[in-house]
Amino acid sequence: MIDEIINLRNTIHQGDFRLILTPEHWNISYVPEGLEKSNLAIVRSKDGRLRGYAAYYLVHFDHIQAYDIREICAEDRETQAQLIDQIVDKSVKDNVDFVFAKWFEDADKNVLAKRGFSSFSEAVIMVALFNPKELLSTLSEEIENGEVLKLLIKGFDPIFVKVGEKGIMVVNEEKPNLKVSTDSKTFLKLFFNRTSFPKEFFRKKVTTSDILNWQTANRFFKLIKQDKWHIPMGDWV
Amino acid sequence: MSERIFKEDKEAKKEDRIRTLRRGEEIAHFNMLNLSFDPWVGDMDEWRRRYVLHPDFDFTENVVIVEENGEWAGGGTAWFREALLKNNKKIMVYSAGDLYVHPDHRGKGIYSTAMRSLNQLGQKKGAALGFTFVSIYRLPVIALPKYGFVGMFYPKTHVVVINPEKFFQFLISRAKKAYFPEKFSGIMLKLTVSFNTPTGKREITEVFKLEKAQFLEVKNGSYKKHMDLTVKAEVGAFLRIVGAFYLGKRHLLLSVLAALLKGHLRIRFSVKFLKLFLGL
Numbered sequence: 001m002i003d004e005i006i007n008l009r010n011t012i013h014q015g016d017f018r019l020i021l022t023p024e025h026w027n028i029s030y031v032p033e034g035l036e037k038s039n040l041a042i043v044r045s046k047d048g049r050l051r052g053y054a055a056y057y058l059v060h061f062d063h064i065q066a067y068d069i070r071e072i073c074a075e076d077r078e079t080q081a082q083l084i085d086q087i088v089d090k091s092v093k094d095n096v097d098f099v100f101a102k103w104f105e106d107a108d109k110n111v112l113a114k115r116g117f118s119s120f121s122e123a124v125i126m127v128a129l130f131n132p133k134e135l136l137s138t139l140s141e142e143i144e145n146g147e148v149l150k151l152l153i154k155g156f157d158p159i160f161v162k163v164g165e166k167g168i169m170v171v172n173e174e175k176p177n178l179k180v181s182t183d184s185k186t187f188l189k190l191f192f193n194r195t196s197f198p199k200e201f202f203r204k205k206v207t208t209s210d211i212l213n214w215q216t217a218n219r220f221f222k223l224i225k226q227d228k229w230h231i232p233m234g235d236w237v
Numbered sequence: 238m239s240e241r242i243f244k245e246d247k248e249a250k251k252e253d254r255i256r257t258l259r260r261g262e263e264i265a266h267f268n269m270l271n272l273s274f275d276p277w278v279g280d281m282d283e284w285r286r287r288y289v290l291h292p293d294f295d296f297t298e299n300v301v302i303v304e305e306n307g308e309w310a311g312g313g314t315a316w317f318r319e320a321l322l323k324n325n326k327k328i329m330v331y332s333a334g335d336l337y338v339h340p341d342h343r344g345k346g347i348y349s350t351a352m353r354s355l356n357q358l359g360q361k362k363g364a365a366l367g368f369t370f371v372s373i374y375r376l377p378v379i380a381l382p383k384y385g386f387v388g389m390f391y392p393k394t395h396v397v398v399i400n401p402e403k404f405f406q407f408l409i410s411r412a413k414k415a416y417f418p419e420k421f422s423g424i425m426l427k428l429t430v431s432f433n434t435p436t437g438k439r440e441i442t443e444v445f446k447l448e449k450a451q452f453l454e455v456k457n458g459s460y461k462k463h464m465d466l467t468v469k470a471e472v473g474a475f476l477r478i479v480g481a482f483y484l485g486k487r488h489l490l491l492s493v494l495a496a497l498l499k500g501h502l503r504i505r506f507s508v509k510f511l512k513l514f515l516g517l
Contacts, residue, residue: 118473
């Protein structure tokens, strides 16, 4: 069962920035009371294939209790709706006082709103940059042709990156075609696709040594950005 | 694993000593969390889940303690995980959490020392990124940018209420912990919250008086009919406005306006309240 769950998550969130989920992490973070006793909602297709799951457990606040949905992972909206219905039905049956979930995708709002959920802001995920060279090296691949960009992030050593048409490669110090300067906050926002290079360029949060060559910088940030992100609540300790 | 002593924190005060949790100090650490968070989020089982059972976690390495003049003054914890980038390659990340300061040592820079030590530990162990998940209602959201953390994702909290009476009381108990400006003392507030539950619609009304910057419930029948402020809100709008209150004036105003325009909020106020609100 755990292998099925991990496989489904890896299939659905292939290419998303995410933490690696191992069976050990699953057991501790999602079903700490044991899989057999846990509140795990699942939806299977007629042939028995897992189409979605939701892990949730009982939490207490002062004198009231709630089901905290730690993750919903479903291959389509219909499956997602079925999982939410299962949880709400069980909440009414078990007489818990409320059900809550914290997650990211606005597209899920409609599925939740149709089932009486209200949405509001009360949390923020904050990120700090410690090693941009390690990040870029992990994204590196062998490329032959490209322009060399010297990336200057405030507070870090310069990083030299060859920017090709379809990939980047971190290289040893060499004469750059272009220097790009920014701060770690802007770099992180570009890396996690929370903003765009043109926007930050016009706001002067990113500057280039050669304004005519800004397309190379634009391509560099496009190539490194993580398009989507999936870190459900259960992955947080 | 032997205790690790950090000596590199140049900004730490001379009387601060930074070390890691020792075996035999598990209960003391749990008690310290409870004392500092008043209370901490879980029981001893939850502590064991986070601090003993969590994979690849050793509390003698990952739990930082700050001592001031030999006294346990605060600390924090670093959990390490591997993350996948879009090309399916791994990086190491760390998540900072359970940052606390003993009530007797607040305002002395203990939080800063603990946070810097955690970042240092994160870097030493090869983390490319640090993460933390915090409430917008609490201090870390203001403090953490000093240590390099940037607000990146704002997950929405989605709630469906099954038992409106208990949920309403829960909200009120939280509101009672908040501080309201003294100038509103004596104001009578009638609050009606409507709930769309799986078993049907419900509405709950309660009357409050603001006294000495605190919300006080007024028992039925013991209040005058005249209200200075009457608020009728759908629970979602109510929660959004409470959230926006902590995000700043602009968010508050926008969320109130949006709720008014959508018909999710109705407000009536007296001239007295308006004058107080505008500071006239």
